[in-house]
Amino acid sequence: MPKEKPNTGNRDAEISSSYNVSKEDRRAAFRAMLAYAKPHRGRFALIFLFTLFAIAADLLQPYLVKIAIDDNLLVGKNDYGMLILICVIYFVFVVIGLVFTYLQNNLLQYVGQTIVARIRKELFGHISKLSMSFFDRFPNGSLVTHVSSDTETLNQFFTQVLLSLMRDGMTLIFIIALMFHLDPVLAGYSMILLPIIAGIAVGFRSYMRKVYQITRTQLSRLIAFTAENLAGMNLIQAFHQQKQQQGSFDEQNRRYFRSNVREVTTNVLFNRSFDILGNLSVAFIVWIGGMAVFERTMEFGVLYAFITYIRQFFQPINSITQQWNTLQSTTVSMDRLWRLFSIQPAVQDAERPSTMKQSSVQGRIDYDDVHFSYQEGVPILSGLNLHIAPGEMIGIVGATGAGKSSLMSLLCRFYDVQRGSVRIDGTDIRDIPQASLHRIVGLVQQEPFLYSGSIIDNVRLFDESVSREEVIRACQFVGAEGLITRLKDGYDTMLSERGSGLSAGERQLISFARIVVFRPKILILDEATANLDSYTEQLVQTALQIVSKGRTTLVIAHRLSTIMQADRIIVMRSGEIVEEGSHRQLIQLGGYYEQLYSHSQGTHAVG
């Protein structure tokens, strides 16, 4: 990470809108990103040299023609040998120009891609280390933009903007120098054109930018509309909304079409205006230079070379102004990336963490006077106490929003408590390195996350040290084998994104197999709420009994039948434990649990 990164310690701070950032921040972001280019200094120097050779070879070609005309053809020397030599040198220049342009382009692309690949890699690594509170605030969509578009804009900066500034800047200087060398008076006249061309180019570019932005906005609206409709297609069909949606789509499509046409026509108009200006300049030079040739104050070859240079004069100016827009979006992207990089994870390992071996963990859990809130002033848990013995199986029930998942998130250290402590075997979990903690505490989520990959890889989480046989044994152990062998390619079936194609219960079974493979001492299960068919439900129940053996197990139960056999049931309401005991004890108590239970049995209407 660049050294310039501000060490403000702003934990999970907002990435402010980059459009109103101070100049100093922009400069700091620029320096930070340029730090990634530093290791490539030697290559950049080489690119500079290649560019220099390529430009010199290109620009010396008209000069050679001038020599052929003035020193040979017009003086009537008829020196064939000299003419052939000039042709050969001309050809060599063409080849040199081609070779060095090729080398320069390739090397620059290589350097640009290397820099951006490194930034992308570090960015992904950095984001993966950030805490849950960060992800609560940042929508995934905007993070995807940072990792993809913002880094791509940086790539454009290194490969296009830098190249243009270097190549076109040098070309312009060379052309002006050659023009003054050929004829200072004519060159002086030509310089009048410089501010006119630049003015037109800048004006057109800023107009074009607006046109581009409108087109991009229309396109993203069209894409968003299409994506939304595809996602809700079942609803659209169920409510016969196809006609209305088609109408809305047509309108969006029309708008995009119109802005696209405007973009193209404006672009053509701009380029043609530049052409006209170029031709007018040529006419101007022919007029002034032609008179000078008549009066024999200028040689014809000089006029020829001049005309060629004046034509080439427009291209670099046009190209540099074109890069201006990219440069602006680059500064915005650089700033956003820099801010993202400077965010520190809210949950961090202690400076001197205590060592805790996975194998020696007993599995005792203590929540002592735990205070926790996601947002300041909105307490979720206020002084909660809960003590769980090693190997105990605890069921946690309560209405939606009671704080069950929050309790589990604290044990996984997705968030830190604001007061009090959560301890495992007497050690505060803030003193346990996160890597060890996540080996000690295993989580089976309501909607277990499955990666794109085979079932084998999903169970062993791409850890090649876990053998295929181990995975198969684990799947057999939790009773998932029947389900897996029914799939087309068995254990090698490739699961699509997020495991779609499998039911929630089936995904949980695969998650149970992960637990067997990685052997955490503490198991948290957030039971699937989705209606499971009775066969899968039975499989999940049996698997739970199997994997909970010898482990401290906490089950957030949405169906009370799941936890009737638990050693103890905790009943939560508004962040507090209101009842606890075994199923029988709680039913006998006739309190909130009994109400929930009766409600779930359909025999009692809760008031």
Ligand SMILES: Nc1ncnc2c1ncn2[C@@H]1O[C@H](COP(=O)(O)OP(=O)(O)OP(=O)(O)O)[C@@H](O)[C@H]1O
């Ligand atoms: N990431 C979050 N940011 C802000 N508030 C949150 C967040 N997660 C949960 N909450 C709030 O905290 C409270 C407790 O939520 P929690 O998810 O712990 O309840 P729960 O009992 O697990 O509910 P459910 O059964 O619906 O999962 C709720 O009011 C919820 O809105």
